[in-house]
Amino acid sequence: MPKVTINDLLKKKSEGEKISVLTAYDYTFAKIVDEAGVDAILVGDSLAMVVQGLENTLPVTMDEMVYHTRMVSRASERAMVIGDLPFMSYQVSVEEAVRNAGRFIKEGGAQAIKIEGGSEVAEKVYAMVKSDIPVMAHIGLTPQSIHRMGGYKVQGRTEEAKKQLLEDARALQEAGAFSMVLEAIPMDLAKEITEILTIPTIGIGAGPHCDGQVLVLHDLLGLFERFVPRFVKRYVNLKEEALRAIRQYIEEVQQGKFPAEEHSFK
Ligand code: KIV
DSSP states (O other): OOOOOHHHHHHHHHTTOOEEEEEOOSHHHHHHHHHHTOSEEEEOTTHHHHTTOOSSSTTOOHHHHHHHHHHHHHHOSSSEEEEEOOTTSSSSOHHHHHHHHHHHHHTTOOSEEEEEBSGGGHHHHHHHHHTTOOEEEEEESOGGGHHHHTSSOOOOOSHHHHHHHHHHHHHHHHHTOSEEEEESOOHHHHHHHHHHOSSOEEEESSOTTSSEEEEOHHHHTTOOOSOOOTTOOOSOOHHHHHHHHHHHHHHHHHTTOSSOGGGSOO
16 A cells, blocks of 8 residues: 655645644554544654653653664554654754654654754754755644743744744745644634645644644543543543443453353363
8 A cells, every 4th residue: 555655645735635644652543543544644742641641842852762662663554654852852953853853763763853943943844854854843732842941931922932933834834844834823824824834734733724723632532531621532432432341341240241151171
């Protein structure tokens, strides 16, 4: 089955077809997400919170990100796999940024990487693209900047912040990014950015006018309860389903109903 390429995503934008992206962090879930037909799977640094149980995304390491990306790549037959550069894997220098981005491709089997930040990371995006590493940019609410931003807050509300985001979007496209995540910004601003860019915008908490959408898989499936932002839509409550099944198992073990004869060997 041919893999989704960056050209397919650009074509979707030019033809007005929406792009669907979801996160996944392991083989089993990535297999389901790929089979369902998403265009791209993001191995997001959100795994720090939904898989590792950490407070925020800051502690997850490059080695851990590559480890999870490898599992997802093994499962994905069609969807593009995108590795997410974690905090302090790209901030120090262009050289370190390119080397770490390259690890997602070389060791993780990904087809692209994602990087948080505006104009200040444009030089790094340019260097990665020059090294044949396709880059998805990420502006607006960038969770790795939680301490500077003072929490997970909607961005781009003031005229100044709006102007800065428009400038960042242009700079990142100019640097060669093939698409851009817009996180937690007003929908009118997301619409404006989507209209001025030739590359697709992928929204999360950025309204319906983006060229595509991304959600954290555990949010969509109802598996993560600690923090549920307004922009999340729960399509199913898998936690409830899992609890029901596991409680039934415990009860059947206690009552001697499981295993039955059909689960036993003669
Ligand atoms: O880490 C992540 O999952 C992300 C998406 C929510 C865009 O960055």
